[in-house]
Amino acid sequence: MATKKVKKNVLDFTMQPQQQFAWCWTAVGTSCAHFYDPESQWTQCKVASASIEPSPGNCCDDPESLACDTPWYLITTNNQGSFVTTHIPSSFVIGALPVHKLMAEIDQGRLVAFKLEITLEHVLDFNIDGHEIKIPKFGHFVVIAGYESSMASPNDQNVMVYVHDPFSLEKGYSTMTYEVFQTNYKCHGGVVADANSTNGIDSVTGCIVTHSFFTSPLQNT
């Protein structure tokens, strides 16, 4: 009788919970730095201080300031971001990595980070001090540090990925199919009731991976 062969590779990675509202990017950068260098002295506030431009000052003294507690990058084409600050060699591609490439990265002992984008079908209407503002989307970073596949032909539906989110589940991780991760992370397929909408619902139609970030062991530490 044929038996299923499980291929599983889970890296010993711990994601720090983000310490400020908008610090997923520095939590990911700091956590990845500690993975590649257990002696790393980077902290989230130090990474924030060194990464944000223009300089926000010392984010360890005033982490809640708007200058410090702000969305930022892992890496950009202009070499900005927490991966740059922490000397993690990195590059990115648009969209989600094909599953076999993701597995190959994990097999090489390399973490893969992702940017998720949540897009609201009906834009958010804020009324702040009489000013009406519309916000169409927001971004969030997570890391995949493992996978499990029990099929001879891995695909997005039959590979489980180990997702580390700096916001959810302090010191924990979530498992889900790679397909769910790519298209439905924390959105559950999408309706958030809003009585103000014309049809009574405010559909969260987009919860997708927009970018994949390769990482490698540190350089110039």
Add this chain to the structure above:
Amino acid sequence: MPIKEVFAPGQSAELFKNWSSKQKKGRPRKRPHAYEESIPHKVFHAGLNDIISGKGLENAQLVAWRHLHADAKGNHALVEIKIGEKEDEHVLQEAHFGPMALEHKLLLSKLKELEKLKNEDFELAYLRIFALRINTIWLRADQRENDFFIPIAPCFNGFVAGELYSSPDFLKLAQGAAQRFYQNSQPRSLEDDDLKGG
């Protein structure tokens, strides 16, 4: 203050039972989980506009059921089974592993000791407002204004993890979180904003 025993729909419970069986070697589990084993509870998502406008959580959407899993080695997980397009459709979404899963289980015994909760029965649920970085236990009373909340770490914008909040206090802080969300959403420049995240 008893926590009302609420049972997940049969298909959700069955999917959880099947998932649990796959976590160990041996024969698949036949016996359904007792309430105290899996502590099934609803997962809600809330709309930002309702928070901002002050309408509260009347329109919060039931999106999934969660079930608590524990193995013989003491590992715990919270298994989330989403509700599909149709009300009777259930699909395994994800499983959460980590200290939080056990803390959820331990929380129930702690709730019974809280004076503020002794006058009413509550349904245990979970509320997620991703944009506002809010994950919270939601103790649902018969009336929304009598609800209580216990935020889960990490917490921001005045919320303290593990603290008990009344409904008015929770919603007030949530509105503050919405204000911070708006402030953080203002672009500094047009370059590379697609690569930003928080």
